[in-house]
Amino acid sequence: MLIFIVMLLVASWLAYTQTRSKRIEYLEDKVQAFYNAESGLAKTLWYLSGNKAVNFNAELSGIRTKTDTLFDDTRSTVEITIKDRGFFTEVESKGKEGKYTETVKAKIGHNNQGIFTNAxxxxxxxxxxxxxxxxxxxxxxxxxxxxxxxxxxxxxxxxxxxxxxxxxxxxxxxxxxxxxxxxxxxxxxxxxxxxxxxxxxxxxxxxxxxxxxxxxxxxxxxxxxxxxxxxxxxxxxxxxxxxxxxxxxxxxxxxxxxxxxxxxxxxxxxxxxxxxxxxxxxxxxxxxxxxxxxxxxxxxxxxxxxxxxxxxxxxxxxxxxxxxxxxxxxxxxxxxxxxxxxxxxxxxxxxxxxxxxxxxxxxxxxxxxxxxxxxxxxxxxxxxxxxxxxxxxxxxxxxxxxxxxxxxxxxxxxxxxxxxxxxx
Known part of the structure:
Protein backbone atom coordinates (compact mmCIF):
# COMPACT_ATOMS: atom_id res chain seq x y z
CA MET A 1 0.00 0.00 0.00
CA LEU A 2 2.82 2.37 0.90
CA ILE A 3 4.57 1.61 -2.38
CA PHE A 4 1.37 2.37 -4.28
CA ILE A 5 0.99 5.71 -2.51
CA VAL A 6 4.61 6.61 -3.24
CA MET A 7 4.19 5.67 -6.91
CA LEU A 8 1.01 7.75 -7.09
CA LEU A 9 2.79 10.75 -5.60
CA VAL A 10 5.69 10.34 -8.01
CA ALA A 11 3.30 10.07 -10.97
CA SER A 12 1.42 13.16 -9.82
CA TRP A 13 4.66 15.08 -9.40
CA LEU A 14 5.85 14.03 -12.87
CA ALA A 15 2.50 15.02 -14.41
CA TYR A 16 2.61 18.38 -12.64
CA THR A 17 6.20 18.96 -13.74
CA GLN A 18 5.38 18.11 -17.34
CA THR A 19 2.29 20.32 -17.36
CA ARG A 20 4.24 23.16 -15.77
CA SER A 21 7.02 22.75 -18.31
CA LYS A 22 4.54 22.90 -21.20
CA ARG A 23 2.88 25.93 -19.64
CA ILE A 24 6.22 27.70 -19.34
CA GLU A 25 7.06 26.78 -22.94
CA TYR A 26 3.67 28.11 -24.06
CA LEU A 27 4.19 31.40 -22.23
CA GLU A 28 7.73 31.72 -23.59
CA ASP A 29 6.52 31.13 -27.16
CA LYS A 30 3.61 33.53 -26.70
CA VAL A 31 5.87 36.29 -25.40
CA GLN A 32 8.42 35.60 -28.15
CA ALA A 33 5.68 35.67 -30.82
CA PHE A 34 4.63 39.11 -29.60
CA TYR A 35 8.26 40.26 -29.64
CA ASN A 36 8.59 38.91 -33.19
CA ALA A 37 5.54 40.92 -34.25
CA GLU A 38 7.03 44.07 -32.71
CA SER A 39 10.33 43.34 -34.45
CA GLY A 40 8.42 43.01 -37.73
CA LEU A 41 7.14 46.59 -37.40
CA ALA A 42 10.65 47.88 -36.75
CA LYS A 43 12.06 45.88 -39.65
CA THR A 44 9.34 47.18 -42.00
CA LEU A 45 10.22 50.77 -41.08
CA TRP A 46 13.88 49.92 -41.74
CA TYR A 47 13.03 48.43 -45.14
CA LEU A 48 10.81 51.33 -46.22
CA SER A 49 13.39 53.90 -45.14
CA GLY A 50 15.60 52.59 -47.94
CA ASN A 51 18.17 50.88 -45.75
CA LYS A 52 18.01 47.71 -47.80
CA ALA A 53 16.64 46.77 -51.21
CA VAL A 54 13.92 44.21 -50.59
CA ASN A 55 11.29 42.62 -52.80
CA PHE A 56 7.75 42.39 -51.46
CA ASN A 57 5.10 40.20 -53.06
CA ALA A 58 2.73 42.73 -54.67
CA GLU A 59 -0.97 42.10 -55.30
CA LEU A 60 -3.17 43.88 -57.86
CA SER A 61 -4.88 45.67 -54.98
CA GLY A 62 -1.58 47.33 -54.07
CA ILE A 63 -1.10 45.28 -50.91
CA ARG A 64 2.47 44.06 -50.40
CA THR A 65 3.49 41.07 -48.29
CA LYS A 66 6.69 39.44 -47.10
CA THR A 67 7.64 36.60 -44.76
CA ASP A 68 10.88 37.18 -42.87
CA THR A 69 13.00 34.97 -40.64
CA LEU A 70 14.20 36.72 -37.51
CA PHE A 71 17.35 36.22 -35.45
CA ASP A 72 18.67 33.40 -37.71
CA ASP A 73 16.10 31.14 -36.05
CA THR A 74 13.62 29.30 -38.27
CA ARG A 75 11.12 29.13 -35.38
CA SER A 76 11.01 32.94 -35.18
CA THR A 77 9.26 34.36 -38.24
CA VAL A 78 7.11 37.34 -39.11
CA GLU A 79 4.55 37.91 -41.87
CA ILE A 80 4.46 41.57 -42.93
CA THR A 81 1.53 43.09 -44.83
CA ILE A 82 1.86 46.65 -46.16
CA LYS A 83 -0.90 48.83 -47.59
CA ASP A 84 -0.67 52.46 -48.74
CA ARG A 85 -3.85 54.19 -47.60
CA GLY A 86 -4.33 57.89 -48.05
CA PHE A 87 -0.91 59.40 -47.43
CA PHE A 88 0.12 56.94 -44.74
CA THR A 89 1.32 53.35 -44.85
CA GLU A 90 -0.54 50.73 -42.82
CA VAL A 91 1.46 47.76 -41.56
CA GLU A 92 0.23 44.48 -40.10
CA SER A 93 2.89 42.28 -38.51
CA LYS A 94 2.14 38.66 -37.53
CA GLY A 95 4.89 37.29 -35.33
CA LYS A 96 5.20 33.51 -35.06
CA GLU A 97 7.08 31.38 -32.58
CA GLY A 98 6.47 27.66 -32.74
CA LYS A 99 2.71 27.17 -32.87
CA TYR A 100 1.80 30.60 -31.58
CA THR A 101 0.99 33.83 -33.44
CA GLU A 102 0.61 37.41 -32.21
CA THR A 103 -0.49 40.32 -34.41
CA VAL A 104 0.22 44.03 -34.08
CA LYS A 105 -0.68 46.91 -36.39
CA ALA A 106 0.70 50.41 -36.88
CA LYS A 107 0.92 53.24 -39.39
CA ILE A 108 3.95 54.92 -40.90
CA GLY A 109 4.16 58.64 -41.61
CA HIS A 110 6.80 61.35 -41.61
CA ASN A 111 8.44 62.76 -38.49
CA ASN A 112 7.66 66.47 -38.13
CA GLN A 113 11.22 67.47 -37.17
CA GLY A 114 11.76 71.19 -37.63
CA ILE A 115 8.31 71.79 -39.11
CA PHE A 116 6.76 73.44 -36.02
CA THR A 117 9.72 75.63 -35.05
CA ASN A 118 8.07 78.94 -35.99
CA ALA A 119 4.54 80.28 -35.67
Whole structure:
Protein backbone atom coordinates (compact mmCIF):
# COMPACT_ATOMS: atom_id res chain seq x y z
CA MET A 1 0.00 0.00 0.00
CA LEU A 2 2.82 2.37 0.90
CA ILE A 3 4.57 1.61 -2.38
CA PHE A 4 1.37 2.37 -4.28
CA ILE A 5 0.99 5.71 -2.51
CA VAL A 6 4.61 6.61 -3.24
CA MET A 7 4.19 5.67 -6.91
CA LEU A 8 1.01 7.75 -7.09
CA LEU A 9 2.79 10.75 -5.60
CA VAL A 10 5.69 10.34 -8.01
CA ALA A 11 3.30 10.07 -10.97
CA SER A 12 1.42 13.16 -9.82
CA TRP A 13 4.66 15.08 -9.40
CA LEU A 14 5.85 14.03 -12.87
CA ALA A 15 2.50 15.02 -14.41
CA TYR A 16 2.61 18.38 -12.64
CA THR A 17 6.20 18.96 -13.74
CA GLN A 18 5.38 18.11 -17.34
CA THR A 19 2.29 20.32 -17.36
CA ARG A 20 4.24 23.16 -15.77
CA SER A 21 7.02 22.75 -18.31
CA LYS A 22 4.54 22.90 -21.20
CA ARG A 23 2.88 25.93 -19.64
CA ILE A 24 6.22 27.70 -19.34
CA GLU A 25 7.06 26.78 -22.94
CA TYR A 26 3.67 28.11 -24.06
CA LEU A 27 4.19 31.40 -22.23
CA GLU A 28 7.73 31.72 -23.59
CA ASP A 29 6.52 31.13 -27.16
CA LYS A 30 3.61 33.53 -26.70
CA VAL A 31 5.87 36.29 -25.40
CA GLN A 32 8.42 35.60 -28.15
CA ALA A 33 5.68 35.67 -30.82
CA PHE A 34 4.63 39.11 -29.60
CA TYR A 35 8.26 40.26 -29.64
CA ASN A 36 8.59 38.91 -33.19
CA ALA A 37 5.54 40.92 -34.25
CA GLU A 38 7.03 44.07 -32.71
CA SER A 39 10.33 43.34 -34.45
CA GLY A 40 8.42 43.01 -37.73
CA LEU A 41 7.14 46.59 -37.40
CA ALA A 42 10.65 47.88 -36.75
CA LYS A 43 12.06 45.88 -39.65
CA THR A 44 9.34 47.18 -42.00
CA LEU A 45 10.22 50.77 -41.08
CA TRP A 46 13.88 49.92 -41.74
CA TYR A 47 13.03 48.43 -45.14
CA LEU A 48 10.81 51.33 -46.22
CA SER A 49 13.39 53.90 -45.14
CA GLY A 50 15.60 52.59 -47.94
CA ASN A 51 18.17 50.88 -45.75
CA LYS A 52 18.01 47.71 -47.80
CA ALA A 53 16.64 46.77 -51.21
CA VAL A 54 13.92 44.21 -50.59
CA ASN A 55 11.29 42.62 -52.80
CA PHE A 56 7.75 42.39 -51.46
CA ASN A 57 5.10 40.20 -53.06
CA ALA A 58 2.73 42.73 -54.67
CA GLU A 59 -0.97 42.10 -55.30
CA LEU A 60 -3.17 43.88 -57.86
CA SER A 61 -4.88 45.67 -54.98
CA GLY A 62 -1.58 47.33 -54.07
CA ILE A 63 -1.10 45.28 -50.91
CA ARG A 64 2.47 44.06 -50.40
CA THR A 65 3.49 41.07 -48.29
CA LYS A 66 6.69 39.44 -47.10
CA THR A 67 7.64 36.60 -44.76
CA ASP A 68 10.88 37.18 -42.87
CA THR A 69 13.00 34.97 -40.64
CA LEU A 70 14.20 36.72 -37.51
CA PHE A 71 17.35 36.22 -35.45
CA ASP A 72 18.67 33.40 -37.71
CA ASP A 73 16.10 31.14 -36.05
CA THR A 74 13.62 29.30 -38.27
CA ARG A 75 11.12 29.13 -35.38
CA SER A 76 11.01 32.94 -35.18
CA THR A 77 9.26 34.36 -38.24
CA VAL A 78 7.11 37.34 -39.11
CA GLU A 79 4.55 37.91 -41.87
CA ILE A 80 4.46 41.57 -42.93
CA THR A 81 1.53 43.09 -44.83
CA ILE A 82 1.86 46.65 -46.16
CA LYS A 83 -0.90 48.83 -47.59
CA ASP A 84 -0.67 52.46 -48.74
CA ARG A 85 -3.85 54.19 -47.60
CA GLY A 86 -4.33 57.89 -48.05
CA PHE A 87 -0.91 59.40 -47.43
CA PHE A 88 0.12 56.94 -44.74
CA THR A 89 1.32 53.35 -44.85
CA GLU A 90 -0.54 50.73 -42.82
CA VAL A 91 1.46 47.76 -41.56
CA GLU A 92 0.23 44.48 -40.10
CA SER A 93 2.89 42.28 -38.51
CA LYS A 94 2.14 38.66 -37.53
CA GLY A 95 4.89 37.29 -35.33
CA LYS A 96 5.20 33.51 -35.06
CA GLU A 97 7.08 31.38 -32.58
CA GLY A 98 6.47 27.66 -32.74
CA LYS A 99 2.71 27.17 -32.87
CA TYR A 100 1.80 30.60 -31.58
CA THR A 101 0.99 33.83 -33.44
CA GLU A 102 0.61 37.41 -32.21
CA THR A 103 -0.49 40.32 -34.41
CA VAL A 104 0.22 44.03 -34.08
CA LYS A 105 -0.68 46.91 -36.39
CA ALA A 106 0.70 50.41 -36.88
CA LYS A 107 0.92 53.24 -39.39
CA ILE A 108 3.95 54.92 -40.90
CA GLY A 109 4.16 58.64 -41.61
CA HIS A 110 6.80 61.35 -41.61
CA ASN A 111 8.44 62.76 -38.49
CA ASN A 112 7.66 66.47 -38.13
CA GLN A 113 11.22 67.47 -37.17
CA GLY A 114 11.76 71.19 -37.63
CA ILE A 115 8.31 71.79 -39.11
CA PHE A 116 6.76 73.44 -36.02
CA THR A 117 9.72 75.63 -35.05
CA ASN A 118 8.07 78.94 -35.99
CA ALA A 119 4.54 80.28 -35.67
CA UNK A 120 4.55 81.10 -39.37
CA UNK A 121 6.82 81.10 -42.38
CA UNK A 122 6.19 83.63 -45.17
CA UNK A 123 7.88 83.77 -48.57
CA UNK A 124 6.74 87.28 -49.52
CA UNK A 125 9.58 89.85 -49.60
CA UNK A 126 7.12 92.60 -48.66
CA UNK A 127 5.77 93.76 -45.31
CA UNK A 128 3.54 91.39 -43.34
CA UNK A 129 0.99 93.41 -41.36
CA UNK A 130 -0.35 91.60 -38.29
CA UNK A 131 -3.83 92.92 -37.53
CA UNK A 132 -4.47 90.01 -35.15
CA UNK A 133 -1.88 88.39 -32.86
CA UNK A 134 1.10 86.07 -33.27
CA UNK A 135 2.82 84.30 -30.36
CA UNK A 136 6.04 82.77 -31.61
CA UNK A 137 8.70 83.48 -34.19
CA UNK A 138 8.07 84.49 -37.79
CA UNK A 139 10.56 83.51 -40.48
CA UNK A 140 10.17 85.59 -43.62
CA UNK A 141 11.94 87.01 -46.66
CA UNK A 142 10.39 90.39 -45.85
CA UNK A 143 9.60 92.44 -42.77
CA UNK A 144 6.86 92.38 -40.13
CA UNK A 145 4.87 94.94 -38.18
CA UNK A 146 1.99 94.58 -35.76
CA UNK A 147 1.18 92.46 -32.70
CA UNK A 148 4.02 89.95 -32.43
CA UNK A 149 5.23 88.22 -29.25
CA UNK A 150 8.34 86.66 -30.70
CA UNK A 151 11.22 87.28 -33.04
CA UNK A 152 11.33 88.13 -36.73
CA UNK A 153 13.82 85.88 -38.50
CA UNK A 154 14.62 87.56 -41.79
CA UNK A 155 15.85 84.94 -44.25
CA UNK A 156 16.16 86.03 -47.87
CA UNK A 157 16.81 82.41 -48.93
CA UNK A 158 13.83 80.94 -47.05
CA UNK A 159 12.36 77.83 -48.70
CA UNK A 160 9.57 75.54 -47.55
CA UNK A 161 9.79 71.79 -46.88
CA UNK A 162 9.59 70.27 -50.35
CA UNK A 163 6.52 68.32 -51.39
CA UNK A 164 7.00 65.20 -53.48
CA UNK A 165 4.41 65.92 -56.18
CA UNK A 166 4.88 62.42 -57.59
CA UNK A 167 3.45 60.98 -54.35
CA UNK A 168 0.39 63.23 -54.63
CA UNK A 169 -0.08 62.45 -58.34
CA UNK A 170 0.36 58.71 -57.77
CA UNK A 171 -2.33 58.64 -55.09
CA UNK A 172 -4.74 60.64 -57.28
CA UNK A 173 -4.02 58.30 -60.20
CA UNK A 174 -4.67 55.29 -57.98
CA UNK A 175 -8.13 56.52 -56.97
CA UNK A 176 -8.99 57.71 -60.48
CA UNK A 177 -8.10 54.24 -61.72
CA UNK A 178 -10.72 52.77 -59.37
CA UNK A 179 -13.33 55.16 -60.83
CA UNK A 180 -12.43 54.41 -64.45
CA UNK A 181 -12.14 50.61 -64.12
CA UNK A 182 -15.20 49.00 -62.50
CA UNK A 183 -13.88 45.56 -63.52
CA UNK A 184 -11.56 45.72 -60.49
CA UNK A 185 -14.51 45.63 -58.11
CA UNK A 186 -15.63 42.57 -56.17
CA UNK A 187 -19.21 43.54 -56.92
CA UNK A 188 -20.72 46.06 -59.37
CA UNK A 189 -24.15 47.67 -58.93
CA UNK A 190 -26.14 49.38 -61.70
CA UNK A 191 -28.65 51.25 -59.55
CA UNK A 192 -28.36 53.62 -56.57
CA UNK A 193 -26.87 52.11 -53.42
CA UNK A 194 -29.03 53.09 -50.44
CA UNK A 195 -27.87 52.00 -47.00
CA UNK A 196 -30.14 52.61 -44.02
CA UNK A 197 -31.52 50.88 -40.92
CA UNK A 198 -33.30 48.38 -43.19
CA UNK A 199 -30.60 47.70 -45.78
CA UNK A 200 -27.01 46.76 -44.91
CA UNK A 201 -23.77 47.37 -46.79
CA UNK A 202 -22.73 44.49 -49.10
CA UNK A 203 -19.92 42.55 -47.43
CA UNK A 204 -17.38 43.05 -50.20
CA UNK A 205 -13.94 44.65 -50.18
CA UNK A 206 -14.43 46.82 -53.30
CA UNK A 207 -17.96 47.91 -54.27
CA UNK A 208 -18.53 49.81 -57.52
CA UNK A 209 -21.82 51.71 -57.85
CA UNK A 210 -22.79 53.11 -61.28
CA UNK A 211 -25.09 55.64 -59.62
CA UNK A 212 -25.42 57.71 -56.46
CA UNK A 213 -24.57 56.33 -53.00
CA UNK A 214 -26.80 57.30 -50.05
CA UNK A 215 -26.07 56.23 -46.48
CA UNK A 216 -28.67 57.68 -44.13
CA UNK A 217 -30.46 57.23 -40.83
CA UNK A 218 -33.17 59.56 -39.53
CA UNK A 219 -33.63 57.63 -36.27
CA UNK A 220 -31.58 59.69 -33.81
CA UNK A 221 -32.28 57.29 -30.94
CA UNK A 222 -30.66 54.33 -32.68
CA UNK A 223 -27.39 54.93 -34.58
CA UNK A 224 -26.64 53.02 -37.78
CA UNK A 225 -23.21 51.49 -37.15
CA UNK A 226 -21.08 50.05 -39.96
CA UNK A 227 -17.51 48.91 -39.43
CA UNK A 228 -15.49 47.19 -42.10
CA UNK A 229 -12.60 47.09 -44.48
CA UNK A 230 -14.41 48.23 -47.62
CA UNK A 231 -14.06 50.76 -50.41
CA UNK A 232 -17.12 52.23 -52.15
CA UNK A 233 -16.48 53.73 -55.59
CA UNK A 234 -18.95 55.82 -57.62
CA UNK A 235 -18.70 57.99 -60.75
CA UNK A 236 -21.63 59.93 -59.25
CA UNK A 237 -22.24 61.57 -55.85
CA UNK A 238 -21.83 60.05 -52.38
CA UNK A 239 -23.93 61.42 -49.52
CA UNK A 240 -23.87 60.38 -45.85
CA UNK A 241 -26.37 61.90 -43.44
CA UNK A 242 -28.12 61.42 -40.11
CA UNK A 243 -27.30 59.23 -37.13
CA UNK A 244 -24.62 57.19 -38.89
CA UNK A 245 -21.39 55.80 -37.39
CA UNK A 246 -18.88 54.57 -39.97
CA UNK A 247 -15.40 53.17 -39.40
CA UNK A 248 -12.79 51.71 -41.75
CA UNK A 249 -14.66 52.47 -45.00
CA UNK A 250 -13.16 54.49 -47.89
CA UNK A 251 -15.28 56.53 -50.32
CA UNK A 252 -14.05 57.30 -53.85
CA UNK A 253 -16.20 59.47 -56.14
CA UNK A 254 -15.94 61.48 -59.32
CA UNK A 255 -18.66 63.87 -58.19
CA UNK A 256 -19.24 65.44 -54.77
CA UNK A 257 -18.88 63.72 -51.40
CA UNK A 258 -21.26 65.31 -48.88
CA UNK A 259 -21.37 64.40 -45.15
CA UNK A 260 -23.87 66.10 -42.86
CA UNK A 261 -26.34 65.94 -39.94
CA UNK A 262 -24.20 64.66 -37.03
CA UNK A 263 -22.51 61.79 -38.87
CA UNK A 264 -19.42 60.22 -37.33
CA UNK A 265 -16.93 58.95 -39.91
CA UNK A 266 -13.63 57.54 -38.61
CA UNK A 267 -10.61 55.78 -40.08
CA UNK A 268 -11.68 56.76 -43.60
CA UNK A 269 -10.25 58.01 -46.88
CA UNK A 270 -12.39 60.39 -48.96
CA UNK A 271 -11.45 61.13 -52.57
CA UNK A 272 -13.41 63.27 -55.02
CA UNK A 273 -12.44 64.74 -58.37
CA UNK A 274 -14.68 67.76 -57.70
CA UNK A 275 -15.72 68.61 -54.15
CA UNK A 276 -15.79 67.34 -50.57
CA UNK A 277 -18.09 69.05 -48.08
CA UNK A 278 -18.81 68.42 -44.37
CA UNK A 279 -21.53 70.21 -42.43
CA UNK A 280 -23.76 70.29 -39.36
CA UNK A 281 -21.91 68.65 -36.43
CA UNK A 282 -20.17 66.01 -38.51
CA UNK A 283 -17.19 64.30 -36.86
CA UNK A 284 -14.43 63.05 -39.14
CA UNK A 285 -11.07 61.35 -38.72
CA UNK A 286 -8.97 60.24 -41.68
CA UNK A 287 -7.70 61.54 -45.03
CA UNK A 288 -9.46 63.92 -47.43
CA UNK A 289 -8.05 64.25 -50.95
CA UNK A 290 -9.47 66.13 -53.92
CA UNK A 291 -8.58 67.98 -57.10
CA UNK A 292 -11.39 70.41 -56.28
CA UNK A 293 -12.68 72.25 -53.22
CA UNK A 294 -12.92 71.27 -49.56
CA UNK A 295 -15.55 72.96 -47.38
CA UNK A 296 -15.91 72.40 -43.63
CA UNK A 297 -18.55 74.39 -41.75
CA UNK A 298 -21.35 74.41 -39.14
CA UNK A 299 -19.71 72.96 -36.01
CA UNK A 300 -17.76 70.20 -37.76
CA UNK A 301 -15.05 68.48 -35.70
CA UNK A 302 -12.07 66.94 -37.50
CA UNK A 303 -10.00 64.88 -35.09
CA UNK A 304 -6.93 62.69 -34.79
CA UNK A 305 -4.04 62.90 -37.20
CA UNK A 306 -6.33 63.85 -40.11
CA UNK A 307 -5.07 65.17 -43.45
CA UNK A 308 -7.02 67.48 -45.79
CA UNK A 309 -5.27 67.99 -49.13
CA UNK A 310 -6.22 69.65 -52.40
CA UNK A 311 -3.96 70.34 -55.36
CA UNK A 312 -6.47 72.67 -57.03
CA UNK A 313 -5.24 75.95 -58.53
CA UNK A 314 -8.82 77.33 -58.69
CA UNK A 315 -10.80 76.18 -55.64
CA UNK A 316 -10.55 76.88 -51.92
CA UNK A 317 -10.05 74.86 -48.79
CA UNK A 318 -12.53 76.69 -46.58
CA UNK A 319 -13.40 76.48 -42.86
CA UNK A 320 -16.31 78.39 -41.34
CA UNK A 321 -19.03 78.44 -38.66
CA UNK A 322 -17.33 77.27 -35.44
CA UNK A 323 -15.51 74.30 -36.97
CA UNK A 324 -12.57 72.69 -35.16
CA UNK A 325 -9.73 70.92 -36.94
CA UNK A 326 -6.90 68.81 -35.54
CA UNK A 327 -4.42 67.75 -38.20
CA UNK A 328 -2.74 68.83 -41.41
CA UNK A 329 -4.17 71.12 -44.11
CA UNK A 330 -2.30 71.19 -47.42
CA UNK A 331 -3.09 73.20 -50.56
CA UNK A 332 -0.38 72.39 -53.08
CA UNK A 333 -0.98 73.23 -56.73
CA UNK A 334 2.20 73.71 -58.70
CA UNK A 335 2.71 77.45 -59.00
CA UNK A 336 4.87 78.75 -61.86
CA UNK A 337 5.51 81.78 -64.03
CA UNK A 338 2.60 82.72 -66.27
CA UNK A 339 0.15 80.51 -64.37
CA UNK A 340 -2.96 82.09 -62.88
CA UNK A 341 -3.74 80.64 -59.45
CA UNK A 342 -6.83 81.65 -57.45
CA UNK A 343 -7.03 78.89 -54.84
CA UNK A 344 -6.37 79.66 -51.17
CA UNK A 345 -6.91 78.34 -47.65
CA UNK A 346 -9.66 80.31 -45.89
CA UNK A 347 -10.07 80.11 -42.10
CA UNK A 348 -13.15 81.91 -40.76
CA UNK A 349 -13.03 84.06 -37.62
CA UNK A 350 -14.77 81.51 -35.36
CA UNK A 351 -12.66 78.53 -36.48
CA UNK A 352 -9.96 76.80 -34.42
CA UNK A 353 -7.19 74.78 -36.04
CA UNK A 354 -4.52 72.79 -34.21
CA UNK A 355 -1.71 71.54 -36.41
CA UNK A 356 -0.25 72.59 -39.74
CA UNK A 357 -1.44 74.77 -42.61
CA UNK A 358 0.78 74.46 -45.69
CA UNK A 359 -0.17 76.43 -48.80
CA UNK A 360 1.74 77.15 -51.99
CA UNK A 361 -0.79 79.87 -52.93
CA UNK A 362 -1.98 81.93 -49.95
CA UNK A 363 -3.86 81.84 -46.63
CA UNK A 364 -6.75 84.06 -45.53
CA UNK A 365 -6.73 83.68 -41.75
CA UNK A 366 -9.36 85.25 -39.48
CA UNK A 367 -9.64 82.42 -36.96
CA UNK A 368 -7.04 80.87 -34.66
CA UNK A 369 -4.23 78.44 -35.40
CA UNK A 370 -2.28 76.62 -32.70
CA UNK A 371 0.65 75.22 -34.63
CA UNK A 372 2.33 76.69 -37.68
CA UNK A 373 1.52 78.17 -41.08
CA UNK A 374 3.56 77.99 -44.28
CA UNK A 375 2.37 80.39 -46.98
CA UNK A 376 3.78 82.63 -49.72
CA UNK A 377 1.54 85.41 -48.40
CA UNK A 378 -1.38 86.09 -46.12
CA UNK A 379 -4.49 87.58 -47.71
CA UNK A 380 -6.45 90.14 -45.73
CA UNK A 381 -8.13 93.51 -45.71
CA UNK A 382 -5.48 96.21 -46.31
CA UNK A 383 -4.32 97.91 -43.13
CA UNK A 384 -4.82 101.37 -44.60
CA UNK A 385 -7.39 102.50 -47.21
CA UNK A 386 -4.71 104.06 -49.40
CA UNK A 387 -2.55 100.94 -49.71
CA UNK A 388 -2.79 97.91 -51.94
CA UNK A 389 -0.74 95.67 -49.64
CA UNK A 390 -3.01 92.73 -48.79
CA UNK A 391 -0.29 90.72 -47.01
CA UNK A 392 -2.29 91.05 -43.80
CA UNK A 393 -2.80 88.48 -41.04
CA UNK A 394 -6.18 89.18 -39.41
CA UNK A 395 -6.40 86.18 -37.08
CA UNK A 396 -4.24 84.55 -34.41
CA UNK A 397 -1.34 82.10 -34.53
CA UNK A 398 0.23 80.48 -31.48
CA UNK A 399 3.10 78.00 -31.52
CA UNK A 400 2.17 74.49 -30.45
CA UNK A 401 3.74 72.81 -27.42
CA UNK A 402 2.42 69.33 -28.20
CA UNK A 403 4.20 68.42 -31.42
CA UNK A 404 3.20 64.77 -31.74
CA UNK A 405 1.51 65.27 -35.11
CA UNK A 406 2.73 62.81 -37.73
CA UNK A 407 2.99 64.20 -41.25
CA UNK A 408 1.77 62.44 -44.39
CA UNK A 409 4.37 60.74 -46.58
CA UNK A 410 4.57 63.52 -49.17
CA UNK A 411 7.46 65.63 -47.84
CA UNK A 412 10.97 65.05 -49.16
CA UNK A 413 13.86 64.47 -46.78
CA UNK A 414 11.90 63.81 -43.58
CA UNK A 415 12.49 60.56 -41.66
CA UNK A 416 9.66 58.06 -41.38
CA UNK A 417 7.95 57.27 -38.09
CA UNK A 418 5.71 54.54 -36.65
CA UNK A 419 2.51 55.63 -34.90
CA UNK A 420 -1.00 54.43 -34.10
CA UNK A 421 0.19 51.11 -32.66
CA UNK A 422 -2.48 48.57 -31.68
CA UNK A 423 -2.54 44.90 -30.74
CA UNK A 424 -5.14 42.54 -32.17
Missing amino acids: CNVLSPGILHIRGNVEGNIETRGTVDGNLKGEVIQNLSLVFPEIDYCSVSDRIAQYRNFIENPSQADTELFSPLVINEEKDLPRKRLIYVNDVVLIENSDYSNPLKIKGNSMIVSPDEIQISGNVRLSGIDFIAYDRIFITDECVVKDAVLYSEREIEMRNNTQFEGTVLTKGSIKVCEDVNITGNSVLLSNSDRYKIQFDDRSNVNGIIILCPKVGLGKTVTSQVVVGEDVNIKGLIYSTTGVRLKGKVIGTVYTPTFIGRPLYPDTLNMNVLEGEIETMEDKNIVLPIIFRGLPQKLFGWEKE
